[in-house]
Amino acid sequence: MADWVRVCPLDEIDPEDVIRFDHAGRTYAVYRAEDGTPFATDGLCTHEQVHLADGLVLGDAIECPKHNGRFNIRTGAALRAPVCVDLRTWPARVTDGHIEIEIPT
Amino acid sequence: MVMTAEPGGTEPGGTAPGRDYALTGRDAVRARETGLANADWYRTEIPRKTLKALMQRRDGPALRDTALWFALLGLSAWGGIAFWGTWAAVPFWLVYGVLYGSACDSRWHEAGHGTAFRTDWMNDAVYQIASFMVMRNPVSWRWSHARHHTDTIIVGRDPEIACMRPPNLWRLLLAYGGILDMIHSARVLVLNAAGHLSDAEKDYIPESEWPRAIRAARVHMAIYAATLLAAIAGQSWIPLMLIGLPRIYGAWHMVMTGLIQHCGLAENVIDHRLNSRTVYMNPVSRWIYWNMNYHVEHHMFPMVPYHALPALHAALKHDLPPANTSIWDAYAEAIPAVLRQVTDPDHAVRKPLPPTARPYKEVPGHG
Numbered sequence: 001m002a003d004w005v006r007v008c009p010l011d012e013i014d015p016e017d018v019i020r021f022d023h024a025g026r027t028y029a030v031y032r033a034e035d036g037t038p039f040a041t042d043g044l045c046t047h048e049q050v051h052l053a054d055g056l057v058l059g060d061a062i063e064c065p066k067h068n069g070r071f072n073i074r075t076g077a078a079l080r081a082p083v084c085v086d087l088r089t090w091p092a093r094v095t096d097g098h099i100e101i102e103i104p105t
Numbered sequence: 106m107v108m109t110a111e112p113g114g115t116e117p118g119g120t121a122p123g124r125d126y127a128l129t130g131r132d133a134v135r136a137r138e139t140g141l142a143n144a145d146w147y148r149t150e151i152p153r154k155t156l157k158a159l160m161q162r163r164d165g166p167a168l169r170d171t172a173l174w175f176a177l178l179g180l181s182a183w184g185g186i187a188f189w190g191t192w193a194a195v196p197f198w199l200v201y202g203v204l205y206g207s208a209c210d211s212r213w214h215e216a217g218h219g220t221a222f223r224t225d226w227m228n229d230a231v232y233q234i235a236s237f238m239v240m241r242n243p244v245s246w247r248w249s250h251a252r253h254h255t256d257t258i259i260v261g262r263d264p265e266i267a268c269m270r271p272p273n274l275w276r277l278l279l280a281y282g283g284i285l286d287m288i289h290s291a292r293v294l295v296l297n298a299a300g301h302l303s304d305a306e307k308d309y310i311p312e313s314e315w316p317r318a319i320r321a322a323r324v325h326m327a328i329y330a331a332t333l334l335a336a337i338a339g340q341s342w343i344p345l346m347l348i349g350l351p352r353i354y355g356a357w358h359m360v361m362t363g364l365i366q367h368c369g370l371a372e373n374v375i376d377h378r379l380n381s382r383t384v385y386m387n388p389v390s391r392w393i394y395w396n397m398n399y400h401v402e403h404h405m406f407p408m409v410p411y412h413a414l415p416a417l418h419a420a421l422k423h424d425l426p427p428a429n430t431s432i433w434d435a436y437a438e439a440i441p442a443v444l445r446q447v448t449d450p451d452h453a454v455r456k457p458l459p460p461t462a463r464p465y466k467e468v469p470g471h472g
């Protein structure tokens with residue numbers, strides 16, 4: 001069952017940045033794009049299971065810290081080798097100044 | 106960086122007594138069983154804000170360096186051709202050779218990581234050109250280098266181990282002439298172009314990428330064939346001096362800097378401070394090498410672009426063994442270690458850490 005889960009106050013993540021969020025035994029990457037919009041994806045790179053939150057947000061892309069593979073943070077699409085498998089995305093929104101994401105609870 | 110995994114190995118393909126460097130061999134299985142493959146490596150703690158600032162991409166430094174690179178290539182090629190047949194041509198070809206046969210490696214490497222430029226098509230363009238110059242398949246080497254970062258100097262996993270043990274000193278010396286590496290690269294190119302990938306290549310390249318790797322090899326082959334035809338038709342060595350041969354006569358700087366990245370240091374560890382070497386170098390070598398002398402730092406944080414590596418080094422220094430003070434100093438450390446490995450393949454240099462550093466991350470039963 002999926003539910004909206006509060007992650008953190010909006011200003012805890014800079015625009016064009018990412019944090020790691022662990023919940024119910026799973027790990028997520030929660031982003032703010034350049035314009036401040038929040039997004040969420042699975043937290044581990046589909047190439048070798050590295051935490052994407054240690055990576056770098058470049059515009060709409062997250063670059064993995066291990067081999068510089070990239071994904072689109074809005075769609076999860078794999079953009080750059082060595083990643084080939086898309087990343088799962090999760091709905092995100094801002095409520096009362098906090099980022100919330102809709103994930104299995 | 107990156108050496109084609111042959112210079113100091115006992116055999117192409119890499120099977121040494123006691124150690125099996127083949128990616129599909131005994132040590133590959135062992136690395137997976139013991140958790141050395143795809144392990145959790147030591148990283149120096151660094152505040153996220155500092156790291157984020159260091160990781161930022163810029164176009165400026167690489168645009169400047171690439172413009173200078175092409176300008177110097179053009180100028181030295183002009184001199185070599187203008188003075189062809191006289192001694193005055195020699196210095197021009199020497200410069201052209203290093204710019205082509207050595208600088209191509211660092212450009213290939215940095216653009217392959219996607220860190221040279223902020224603008225991605227620029228990374229791709231330089232990567233394709235440099236891959237051709239360094240005679241590496243632009244598709245397969247992306248994957249090979251990813252593996253080198255996942256499993257740095259893990260026997261049976263890393264396809265880019267330049268100094269295999271026990272070392273073959275003759276091959277290491279010959280590596281400076283660039284010929285062995287060139288023969289190996291040309292062989293791989295011909296095989297790839299003929300539609301054949303080795304078992305090792307199949308191990309680290311996903312199957313979906315195999316056709317692209319074969320196509321890329323065919324494009325490279327076509328350019329080399331055209332160069333050869335131009336040389337024959339014009340009854341001149343000049344086309345080959347410009348394309349292909351610099352990979353032999355200009356590779357010495359790439360080998361000189363590449364061999365000290367890891368040689369003489371540990372195998373089968375999960376702490377880059379034990380298997381990689383940071384070496385202070387003169388500014389010309391650093392420009393040719395695009396700061397890959399900060400090799401421990403690069404392996405720990407491959408997202409930091411080459412132009413920010415000196416700053417990353419300053420931020421991590423307290424946690425790293427002291428850097429070698431010069432290329433000479435690095436060889437003074439590596440050569441005795443490699444010589445000792447002839448009779449004692451398990452020997453490796455282990456450097457003391459400064460009191461400010463966290464202890465080495467050890468793997469029980471390895472190192």
Ligand code: FES
Nearest residue numbers: 045047048064069
């Ligand atoms: S682990 Fe993410 S690109 Fe390799």
